[in-house]
Amino acid sequence: MHVDITTLQDLSIFHHEEEQSAFHHLDFTHTNGGRDYLHYILSNTLDSIAEIEDSQRLIKKMMMVSAQWPATITNGTIMVIERFYDTPVDAYPPHPSVFNSFIYKLMNAGDYSLTRYSVEHFISFVQGYKKIVDLLGEIECRQLQTWIERVKQLLGRPSVQQMLEWKKEEKLSPLKALTFGVFLRHHFKHEAFELIDIYSRLDAYLSLALAFQKYKLCFPSFVETNTPFIEAEQLYHLQLDVPVSYNVSLNQEKNFLFLTGANMAGKSTFIKAVGICVYLAHIGMGVPAASMQLCLFEGLLSNIHVVDNILKGESYFFNEVQRIKSTIEKINDGKKWLILIDELFKGTNVQDAMKCSTVVIEGLLKMRNALFILSTHLYEIGDDLKKYNNIQFRYFETTVSDEQLVFSYQLKEGISNDRLGYLILKREGVVGMLEKL
Numbered sequence: 325m326h327v328d329i330t331t332l333q334d335l336s337i338f339h340h341e342e343e344q345s346a347f348h349h350l351d352f353t354h355t356n357g358g359r360d361y362l363h364y365i366l367s368n369t370l371d372s373i374a375e376i377e378d379s380q381r382l383i384k385k386m387m388m389v390s391a392q393w394p395a396t397i398t399n400g401t402i403m404v405i406e407r408f409y410d411t412p413v414d415a416y417p418p419h420p421s422v423f424n425s426f427i428y429k430l431m432n433a434g435d436y437s438l439t440r441y442s443v444e445h446f447i448s449f450v451q452g453y454k455k456i457v458d459l460l461g462e463i464e465c466r467q468l469q470t471w472i473e474r475v476k477q478l479l480g481r482p483s484v485q486q487m488l489e490w491k492k493e494e495k496l497s498p499l500k501a502l503t504f505g506v507f508l509r510h511h512f513k514h515e516a517f518e519l520i521d522i523y524s525r526l527d528a529y530l531s532l533a534l535a536f537q538k539y540k541l542c543f544p545s546f547v548e549t550n551t552p553f554i555e556a557e558q559l560y561h562l563q564l565d566v567p568v569s570y571n572v573s574l575n576q577e578k579n580f581l582f583l584t585g586a587n588m589a590g591k592s593t594f595i596k597a598v599g600i601c602v603y604l605a606h607i608g609m610g611v612p613a614a615s616m617q618l619c620l621f622e623g624l625l626s627n628i629h630v631v632d633n634i635l636k637g638e639s640y641f642f643n644e645v646q647r648i649k650s651t652i653e654k655i656n657d658g659k660k661w662l663i664l665i666d667e668l669f670k671g672t673n674v675q676d677a678m679k680c681s682t683v684v685i686e687g688l689l690k691m692r693n694a695l696f697i698l699s700t701h702l703y704e705i706g707d708d709l710k711k712y713n714n715i716q717f718r719y720f721e722t723t724v725s726d727e728q729l730v731f732s733y734q735l736k737e738g739i740s741n742d743r744l745g746y747l748i749l750k751r752e753g754v755v756g757m758l759e760k761l
Contacts, residue, residue, distance in 0.1 A: 379608020
């Protein structure tokens with residue numbers, strides 16, 4: 325699924341203030357490598373339903389074993405192993421014996437201490453891996469099975485088998501320490517980093533499994549179809565502590581959702597919630613909803629946080645136009661797209677914005693290959709759009725009680741005509757301040 329950087333930023337999949345990102349909410353990794361691979365997973369959507377379902381099976385498997393996951397492998401253990409390979413040491417005896425190992429310990433105390441310390445951590449590393457292999461048991465996920473089969477091959481090396489048999493209460497003799505050190509440093513370096521890489525992947529998917537359980541997500545169901553559609557019940561925004569859920573139904577017959585409502589009523593949150601759900605579904609992750617069915621989309625594009633460019637002399641409105649132009653060029657290919665637009669043409673006057681918005685919406689309504697959710701303050705243009713049978717009208721209701729705004733965050737059928745800007749200005753004391761000038 326095609327997703328550009330602008331859309332990832334609009335949906336806060338990643339964010340310069342990390343705590344505001346979806347990545348932060350899904351990050352339960354225990355290692356630096358796991359965190360990096362989680363970032364990779366969230367940066368790359370999958371291209372087929374088969375890949376997505378395989379990823380779902382992987383996460384399900386990790387959920388089954390998460391409570392018994394061994395704590396033997398830590399970020400510190402992996403850092404010790406990596407440092408062992410990066411730190412130069414005096415040459416080991418090519419064939420360690422009791423005598424030359426003792427001499428090496430005596431003459432190269434610092435290097436010997438580093439070697440022994442690193443070997444002990446590597447033993448903990450492979451013993452933890454053995455527990456993971458046993459814990460996973462039978463595997464129905466193609467991707468996970470490939471990784472674990474490779475791990476089994478690497479753990480099957482004779483020297484590694486000796487490490488697996490070593491008991492922690494036994495003292496590691498100089499001969500054993502150097503024998504293992506020679507093996508690891510000269511005969512197992514590439515394999516050691518391969519094991520670390522595979523563990524990073526396991527750690528990342530374990531993180532997704534833990535997030536799935538914490539947020540009580542559900543796995544969406546993908547349907548092979550030539551037409552775009554989304555059917556979701558009780559869909560909500562992942563990052564809200566107390567979210568309001570919505571039912572969403574978009575298909576080729578009703579492929580355009582025209583969304584109105586006052587500022588702060590919930591329009592942007594709703595749009596982002598749908599976008600995040602569709603994006604997570606396409607990386608094989610669970611989604612914040614009670615249930616969800618959808619097609620495999622060719623792309624997901626948003627127009628939410630457009631900015632001007634002072635250095636290029638480009639206005640806010642110009643960049644809005646360029647974003648819409650780019651979107652039309654991409655989706656005019658007959659493939660399935662989801663397009664999210666929040667407050668179209670904010671960068672021009674009301675009359676101009678109404679005319680521009682009407683022209684764009686009427687054009688987009690011709691594209692039945694894509695699904696659209698568009699929010700606007702310009703409720704006046706809604707009446708002229710009712711002649712199109714593929715448009716849905718929804719709004720977020722806002723009421724006023726004792727000059728205080730009351731947001732229900734409930735999605736209702738119809739068009740809002742709320743005009744509450746002055747009330748907000750007055751409630752925040754701006755009107756009173758100006759009257760006293």
